[in-house]
Amino acid sequence: MTLSAENVSWTAGGAPIVRDVTLALPEKGVLGLVGPNGSGKSSLLRLLAGLRRGTGGAVYVDGQPITRIRRAEIARRLAVVEQQATTEVALSAREVVALGRAPQRAAWSAWTERDEAAVASALERTGMMHRAAQQWSTLSGGERQRIQIARALAQEPRELLLDEPTNHLDIRHQLDLMRLLPRLGTRVVVALHDLNQAAAFCSEIAVMHEGRLIAQGAPAQVLNASLIGEVFAVDASVTCGPTGTRISFF
DSSP: OOEEEEEEEEEETTEEEEEEEEEEOOSSSEEEEEOOTTSSHHHHHHHHTTSSOOSEEEEEETTEEGGGSOHHHHHHHEEEEOSOOOOOSOOBHHHHHHGGGGGGSOTTOOOOHHHHHHHHHHHHHTTOGGGTTSBGGGSOHHHHHHHHHHHHHHTOOSEEEEESTTTTOOHHHHHHHHHHGGGSSSEEEEEESOHHHHHHHOSEEEEEETTEEEEEEOHHHHOOHHHHHHHHOOOEEEEEETTEEEEEEO
16 A cells, blocks of 8 residues: 555644544545545545644555655655635646646756656546647636646646545536546545445545544445434435445435
8 A cells, every 4th residue: 555544633723633544545446535524534635645744643655654755755646636726827728737747847947758748648638638728717617627637647646635526516527527537547535525426436435424434445335324324414225236336315
């Protein structure tokens, strides 16, 4: 495992937000991080990315505590996509993606063929090459999220961490984005609200509740009516079939 957490905790203002979480990323595929608001999903993602320092336990990258790794090196290994990106700068979609090359380049170094290839690959993998010359400000919400993912991919990371990337998108763009994640060819951790999207597009699911990780495994193993009732305080029925796991609420 290249990225993992061992008994990680984080406290803010005297209140425990993340409590003794031990988490390992699957060797491949998409890990969906689910839980109600306030369960600690976003905080755990920031701890995994090294953007926040825990108050207990440790995050490890290739067996080394992330706190001992230089920020520049972390940026070459891990990429983060926040919930919603905004910018007032007049940039094209391609120029936004090119910003992702910063961790891989020495200061004041010339743009190289490798940089160009990484940007082109990121645009191709996210299906956004046809929007490369378009101004960022004119893109739809779904297109902006894809460009932000392309920017992260241009870093050439081993792991990609996304914090509720489907927020503020209509259902078509949500599904387009979720269909994209398994095809990216890198390990992905994504925080989500929608349990059916998590079940449909994630190879593993980790369930957070009141700051704790209470279950991790395949969707059909983890998502059951009892757990959903306990964590989300709703009644649900779960159907597992050839097309996957489907959850109905009532």
